[in-house]
Every structure is written in C-alpha cells, then in structure tokens.
Amino acid sequence: MWKLIARSLLHRPVTMKGPEALPESLDLKARQKLGRSLAIRQVDAGSCNGCELEINALNNPYYDLERFGLKFVASPRHADVLLVTGPVTRNMAEALQRTYAATPDPKWVVAVGDCAFDGGLFKEGYAVSGGVGAVVPVDLHIRGCPPDPVALLQGLLALLERLG
Amino acid sequence: MTQGTTEAMIQDLPAFLARLAPARPDHRPWPRHDLDRAGWQALLDRLASSDWSLLGLWGESEAVHLALRDDAAIAVASLSCPERRYPAVSIHRPSAIRLERAARDLFGLEAEGAADKRPWLDHGRWPTSRAGAAEPYPFLAAEATGAILHQIPVGPVHAGIIEPGHFRFHVNGETVVRLEERLGYVHKGIESLMAGRAPLEAARLAGRLSGDSTVAHGLAFARAMEAALDIAAPVRAQWLRALMAELERLANHFGDIGAICNDATFPLLLAQFSLLREQVLRAAKDCFGHRLMMDCVLPGGTAVDLDAAGAARLGELARGLGPRLAALAHVYETKPSLLDRTVLTGIVKPELVHRFGAGGFVGRASGRGQDARRNPGYPPYDELDFAVPVLMEGDVNARLQIRLQEAFESLKLIEQILSRLPEGPIACELPRRSGEGIALVEGFRGEIMTWLSLDAEGRITRCHPRDPSWFQWPLLEAAIEGNIVADFPLCNKSFNGSYSGQDL
Numbered sequence: 168m169w170k171l172i173a174r175s176l177l178h179r180p181v182t183m184k185g186p187e188a189l190p191e192s193l194d195l196k197a198r199q200k201l202g203r204s205l206a207i208r209q210v211d212a213g214s215c216n217g218c219e220l221e222i223n224a225l226n227n228p229y230y231d232l233e234r235f236g237l238k239f240v241a242s243p244r245h246a247d248v249l250l251v252t253g254p255v256t257r258n259m260a261e262a263l264q265r266t267y268a269a270t271p272d273p274k275w276v277v278a279v280g281d282c283a284f285d286g287g288l289f290k291e292g293y294a295v296s297g298g299v300g301a302v303v304p305v306d307l308h309i310r311g312c313p314p315d316p317v318a319l320l321q322g323l324l325a326l327l328e329r330l331g
Numbered sequence: 332m333t334q335g336t337t338e339a340m341i342q343d344l345p346a347f348l349a350r351l352a353p354a355r356p357d358h359r360p361w362p363r364h365d366l367d368r369a370g371w372q373a374l375l376d377r378l379a380s381s382d383w384s385l386l387g388l389w390g391e392s393e394a395v396h397l398a399l400r401d402d403a404a405i406a407v408a409s410l411s412c413p414e415r416r417y418p419a420v421s422i423h424r425p426s427a428i429r430l431e432r433a434a435r436d437l438f439g440l441e442a443e444g445a446a447d448k449r450p451w452l453d454h455g456r457w458p459t460s461r462a463g464a465a466e467p468y469p470f471l472a473a474e475a476t477g478a479i480l481h482q483i484p485v486g487p488v489h490a491g492i493i494e495p496g497h498f499r500f501h502v503n504g505e506t507v508v509r510l511e512e513r514l515g516y517v518h519k520g521i522e523s524l525m526a527g528r529a530p531l532e533a534a535r536l537a538g539r540l541s542g543d544s545t546v547a548h549g550l551a552f553a554r555a556m557e558a559a560l561d562i563a564a565p566v567r568a569q570w571l572r573a574l575m576a577e578l579e580r581l582a583n584h585f586g587d588i589g590a591i592c593n594d595a596t597f598p599l600l601l602a603q604f605s606l607l608r609e610q611v612l613r614a615a616k617d618c619f620g621h622r623l624m625m626d627c628v629l630p631g632g633t634a635v636d637l638d639a640a641g642a643a644r645l646g647e648l649a650r651g652l653g654p655r656l657a658a659l660a661h662v663y664e665t666k667p668s669l670l671d672r673t674v675l676t677g678i679v680k681p682e683l684v685h686r687f688g689a690g691g692f693v694g695r696a697s698g699r700g701q702d703a704r705r706n707p708g709y710p711p712y713d714e715l716d717f718a719v720p721v722l723m724e725g726d727v728n729a730r731l732q733i734r735l736q737e738a739f740e741s742l743k744l745i746e747q748i749l750s751r752l753p754e755g756p757i758a759c760e761l762p763r764r765s766g767e768g769i770a771l772v773e774g775f776r777g778e779i780m781t782w783l784s785l786d787a788e789g790r791i792t793r794c795h796p797r798d799p800s801w802f803q804w805p806l807l808e809a810a811i812e813g814n815i816v817a818d819f820p821l822c823n824k825s826f827n828g829s830y831s832g833q834d835l
C-alpha cells in the first residue's frame with residue numbers, strides 16, 4: 168500500500184482538466200449563488216442503471232467532481248440540485264415527488280439521460296410517466312444514453328451559468 | 332416401491348418430460364414440452380424429490396412456462412391454462428415465489444397453493460393494476476422471544492447513487508432479526524414493450540434491462556433469437572461478443588470490488604479500482620464506440636468490428652491491468668482492518684444457494700460452481716482456457732475474492748481472444764420466420780436466461796429475460812440475518828443485485 172501511495176505522490180495526477188472554463192466559472196458563480204458549493208442528490212426514477220454508472224464515474228480520480236465544489240449528498244434535505252434519471256416509472260412517481268418536496272428552496276432539477284427526457288425507449292409503456300418533466304419541473308436536460316461523465320460535467324456547468 | 336416409480340426416479344429430466352409429452356419441433360436448442368395438468372402435477376411431484384434446479388418461470392396470457400436444469404440437460408415444461416390457474420411451483424422451489432407473483436401481476440395467472448400471494452411488481456399504480464394491489468403492502472411480521480423488536484424502513488430512495496427499492500428491517504438493538512425486500516419500483520414494462528417488435532428494436536430494449544449487463548443481456552437475447560430462427564452468428568462475431576462480455580465483466584468486477592472496500596471504509600481501494608474501471612470503459616469507447624458497449628451486440632452478430640489498432644489497444648490494456656490488479660489484490664489481502672469487516676460477514680450457506688439455484692459470485696462463493704460459459708457452454712468459450720473459481724465460505728470476503736479471481740481469468744480470456752480472433756463477417760441477415768428459442772449466458776452477475784417466441788414475420792410475440800438477480804435478492808435477506816445493521820451496505824454491495832434487471 169505504501170508503494171502505491173508513494174507512486175501516486177510522485178506521478179502527476181490522472182485527473183483531467185475540466186471542460187473548458189469549468190473550474191473558474193463554477194467557482195465564481197457557485198460562490199455568488201451557492202457559497203462555493205453545490206450539493207447534488209441523485210434520484211433514480213426507473214433508470215436501467217446505466218446512467219447511475221456514469222454519474223458514479225464522476226467521483227473517480229479522472230473526473231474528481233468534488234474539486235469543483237460539486238458534491239453528492241445523502242439526503243434531499245441537504246441538496247440544491249436533484250439529478251434525476253429514468254423515465255419515471257409509475258411506481259417511483261410518488262417517491263420522486265416526495266423527494267422534490269423534501270428538497271429546500273431554492274432548488275433545481277436536472278434530468279439525466281434520454282429516458283429522463285421523455286421516457287425514451289420506454290415511453291409507450293403502461294408503467295412509465297414519460298420523463299421527469301411529467302412529474303416535477305425540470306431546469307435542465309442532459310441527453311445521452313447514458314451521457315458520459317464529460318457530458319454530465321458540461322451539463323452541470325450549463326446549469327450554473329444559467330443561475331449566475 | 333413399485334417398478335414404475337423406481338423407473339421414474341432414475342430418469343433424467345429430458346427423459347422424464349419426454350414420457351409426459353413430446354417435445355415441440357420449433358423450440359431450440361433445448362426441448363419444450365406442452366404438458367397437461369396431470370403431467371404438470373407429475374412434474375411437480377418429481378421436483379419434490381429431485382435436485383433439478385429452477386432456471387425460470389414465466390407467464391403468457393394463457394400459459395405458464397417452467398425452465399429446469401438437470402446437470403447439463405435443460406428443458407422447458409409448459410402448461411396451457413385458459414382458466415388462468417396452475418399448480419404452484421414455489422411449494423418445491425422457493426426461488427419460484429417472486430416469479431409466480433410477477434406472473435400474476437403481469438398476466439393474472441394464479442399459482443394454486445402458493446405460499447405467498449402478495450403482489451410483487453404491481454404496486455397498484457398502473458392503469459392495468461390488479462384489484463387489491465394498491466392496498467398497503469403487508470410486510471411479514473418478525474418475532475424474537477423475549478426481545479422487543481423495532482422496524483427500520485429504508486427506501487425506495489436510498490442515500491447513495493444506487494437504484495431504488497425498499498428494505499424493511501426488523502432489528503433487536505443492533506442486530507438484524509429479519510430483512511424483507513420490496514422491489515418493483517423500477518418496473519418499466521419491458522416485456523410488454525418487446526411484444527410485437529422487430530428483432531433489432533427489441534434488442535435495444537434487451538440492452539437496457541440492466542445497464543451494467545447490457546452486453547450480457549444483449550447476448551442472451553441475440554442467442555435466443557438466433558436459436559429461434561435456427562441460425563448462428565458468424566464466427567468472428569461470436570468471438571467479438573465474448574471479448575465485449577469479458578470487458579464488461581472486468582469493468583463491473585472492478586467497480587464492485589472498489590465499492591465493497593469503500594463500504595468497509597477503505598476508500599483508497601475504491602479510488603484505485605475506479606481508475607481501472609475507467610480505463611476499461613475508455614478502451615471500450617475507443618474500440619467499440621460506447622463506454623458500456625450498449626447496442627454493440629445484435630441478433631445475427633455485432634454492430635461493430637474491431638480493427639488492428641483496437642486489438643492492439645485492448646491487448647495493451649489487458650497486459651497492463653494484470654500486474655496492477657495483483658498489486659491491489661495484495662493490498663486487500665494484507666489489511667487486517669479491512670478483512671475484519673469482510674470475513675465472516677453476511678454468510679450465505681451452500682444449501683441455500685443450491686436450493687435457490689443462485690449463480691454468479693453469490694453462488695460460486697458458497698460452493699455452487701455453475702457457470703453458463705462452461706455448462707451448457709457456448710462458443711467461443713469451448714475453445715478457450717479459463718478457470719471457474721469456487722469458494723465455500725459464502726461471506727462478503729468470498730464474494731470479493733471470487734470477483735478478483737474472475738477478473739484475472741477475464742484478462743487471460745481477453746488475451747486469448749485477441750490472439751486468435753478469426754477473420755470474417757461480423758453479422759448475418761435474419762430470416763423472417765416463426766420459432767421459439769432459449770439461451771443461457773453468463774453475465775458478470777451470473778446466469779441470464781432469455782426465452783422468446785416469434786410470429787411468422789419474425790416479430791417477438793413473447794420475450795422473457797430472467798436476470799440472475801431474481802435468485803440472488805432473496806439470499807441477501809438470509810445473508811444479513813444476525814449481522815448488525817451497519818454491515819448491511821457492505822453485504823448489499825457484495826451482492827450488487829440489479830433492481831432494474833429483476834423489476835423489468
């Protein structure tokens with residue numbers, strides 16, 4: 168383990184540069200609006216779990232989301248942003264509404280993935296509500312199936328720009 | 332004992348079913364028998380005394396199907412039930428309980444004599460919901476002599492970035508007396524969406540049953556489709572599919588091992604394993620155009636080919652990952668504080684794994700060495716050299732060790748595939764005709780069974796993909812019993828059941 172740590176200290180970090188202008192603009196806008204940080208609560212409202220895999224990847228050392236002041240939190244009560252995936256199954260619609268209600272104002276909703284956009288491949292089914300917008304107001308859509316971590320970062324930046 | 336019964340006892344599964352009814356001519360590659368009620372009952376009686384394991388149970392509007400395995404032999408038994416009732420299988424195979432409940436929710440089929448008649452996927456919120464499904468869900472009660480129990484409800488929205496489901500704990504102080512799962516929250520109606528679709532459209536849905544297993548589910552669907560049409564994908568496509576499947580296995584095992592260590596409060600290994608995972612995903616993107624390789628496996632072949640540069644890239648990846656994996660495995664194995672959390676935690680007994688026919692790392696960590704790549708086997712694995720690790724301990728540590736060893740095997744497989752990848756086309760035309768097919772494929776989580784039937788135009792009439800999670804989720808309930816609540820995340824991660832895969 169010490170060898171591993173020593174090697175990590177001696178080598179350049181693997182962390183990528185953020186998408187263009189992400190760190191600076193985020194710093195400024197986030198500071199103005201949100202005091203340097205943005206707390207994100209992820210809600211899976213019926214995804215296939217593909218979107219979760221890529222959202223999780225934001226925490227790996229390549230993307231290292233937290234260096235931007237963006238951070239996943241465990242409760243909607245601690246969150247500024249709900250990051251919602253899935254077509255919103257009817258079985259999850261109430262849980263999503265309740266999570267939204269439990270999030271303090273001001274709050275924003277980001278719908279992640281093609282099925283969160285409008286139900287995607289599942290939209291004709293009896294079991295889905297047809298996208299996040301059908302259940303709670305959406306501030307931003309990040310498309311893709313699933314969107315990759317860079318697209319997710321860019322999307323979150325776009326949201327912050329709009330807030331700024 | 333009369334001679335007749337002795338004879339019945341020694342018969343294997345195919346012979347037993349063949350005596351009850353002839354096999355249908357258009358079902359491939361393993362036989363399907365249309366039984367009458369007496370035949371179905373005879374089969375159930377025989378299940379009571381045999382060790383045939385359940386592979387799947389699924390409904391249609393007026394029929395129920397049961398897939399079984401006896402060592403290497405696989406067969407499907409069907410019962411037409413226009414009155415929508417059939418004698419329950421769950422009496423003899425507890426792994427059928429949730430499948431029967433799902434068949435009732437989706438097709439209104441009553442399992443006569445079933446122990447558990449509560450709804451499962453139907454939460455009373457669909458336009459098609461059955462009467463009573465919207466009632467408050469009756470969780471089972473728990474008792475412990477002389478103790479006052481309290482309940483902890485968790486979910487469906489969980490604290491981490493994971494899928495939704497509800498866990499109801501009954502606890503005595505710190506100790507879990509009983510866990511009961513309630514799933515179905517991410518039910519998207521995938522089976523009904525598949526019906527009536529052309530093969531390539533339905534394949535996109537199959538690739539989204541469980542995003543982490545998109546290759547494996549895509550492959551099971553493709554192989555079932557090819558069996559139904561009585562065709563085979565070109566040889567190069569079969570090898571490319573195996574290459575993708577092993578990359579998917581690696582990426583998921585890396586992700587799981589890191590996440591388990593993190594839940595045992597050792598984030599260094601989470602960071603290190605997530606690096607390895609990311610490298611696999613990036614290589615997949617460079618070589619196949621998609622990080623998770625969604626829609627890369629299609630009925631009839633693959634959607635993408637691998638060029639020389641891609642092959643070189645993957646070869647380098649596999650050679651580079653081996654020593655790094657070994658170094659990380661060494662860190663894990665030499666940290667007493669970490670092993671203290673994983674060893675002897677969340678034990679699943681071998682008997683239970685056999686009773687539920689659970690596969691994957693859950694089964695193999697508890698002595699059940701079933702691997703669909705070996706048995707029944709499918710190309711190209713019959714030409715490749717790999718080991719199937721099996722342990723007996725059944726604890727979190729064993730499930731992690733199985734993943735570690737399988738990751739090494741996958742690296743070996745990737746190198747073998749790359750060095751022997753045959754030339755040729757990567758896809759073939761699909762004829763339009765009717766048929767029925769079944770396939771068994773080993774995903775990272777375990778064995779996926781997909782069954783489908785086609786109409787004369789080659790469109791899906793019914794498709795049932797059975798995710799390995801169906802037989803693993805119930806064992807998590809057993810694994811946590813007697814453990815402390817704080818170890819639940821660790822146990823849960825060591826299972827990593829798919830919610831989406833079982834909720835359909």
Ligand code: SF4
Nearest residue numbers: 214215217280281282
């Ligand atoms: S957008 Fe695609 S990857 Fe994301 S949940 Fe939907 S189907 Fe899965």
